[in-house]
Amino acid sequence: MALADFFSPDYPTARARFIEAAEQAGLRREAHDIGFSGPGGKLLSIDTAFLGNPSPDTVVIISSGLHGIEGFFGSAVQLAFLRERAARLDLPSNAAIILIHALNPFGFAWRRRWNENNVDLNRNFLTDYSFRDRDGDYEESRAAYIRLNSLLNPERPPSRLEPYVIKAFAAILSQGWGERARLPRDQRPSPVAITAILRLGLAQLRKTIPVGQYEYPQGLFFGGSRAERTTQYLREALPGWLGDARRIIHIDFHTGLGRHGQYKLFVGDEENSEPARQAATWFGADNIEPWGRGTAYRARGLMATHFASLFGHQRYLCLTAEFGTYSVMRVLRALRAEHQAHRFCRLGSAEYEWAKRLMMEAFCPSSRIWRESTVEQGLGIAERAIEVCSGK
């Protein structure tokens, strides 16, 4: 079967294919109903399949769909893995592989990034205390979000005719203008150097928007005000699944950031940190993106950071595998239009469907070349993780 054929057209199909493949491969399964339903009243669940030793020494976790819509890609990699690779694996007797399908089934089913409470789950892994604890870095990105709020969250349905590019351009320019004023006088670009000012603005947006926000429950990138269902479920389930395993590598698949059809493994730590060094040795320095380099962002409430501090860096390494699709502005346009459609459009209306299609293309390009090559690369990452855990 061609790798592009492992992509499913919707969540129920993806879920059914995952379950069928796991059963045919003889894997033990668990399903966690999240208590909401998808289009057509379909059940939404986080499904997990277990391969190998039930009390493992080393574990590879492969998860998908923490950002709902990105599950189309992650699910395709998991299905390809189950169908094409699982039977041929040379897995040591002390190892296990855990496949977690659709961490945000609501977003997957409704073609959104956010969950049933409009929460960005990869900003939700915080302790209750830290939701209220505002450090200096967060204050800076919070102020930037407030400035951008009217651009990001218009209180009306989306429109194909809206001059989004002009609005985005104006917002970036004004952001860049503010950044310019903060630079020492001798480092400021000339007031007519529009490109340099735009660059400053774009760099600032890249640094602030993905950080997440905790002020606007109806806005984009909302990190929540309490631990969401998925967050609670993983916190409860993971320790039991992992038992006394001494080495865990977790690959969490995402899309929408980086160069088209290429990937980076985000470490969620500083360049010189032990996890970054370890990841570079295992997966190749060119494939790793620590904080402060390339498109890697420093966000709060990341799943990777949370479990690394819970289980310890020596034991647990989570790599966020980000596969690039389109430019930041195009991805942001889709997120914004879809959010407007979700809030203000009638289900199935022309505007609603237009925004959802925009979203699908932004996070799961229809190009067969993109699909073939990204699934191939995704399988390569999973196989490398298994080799590492097998001591190779």
Ligand SMILES: [Zn+2]
């Ligand atoms: Zn993502």
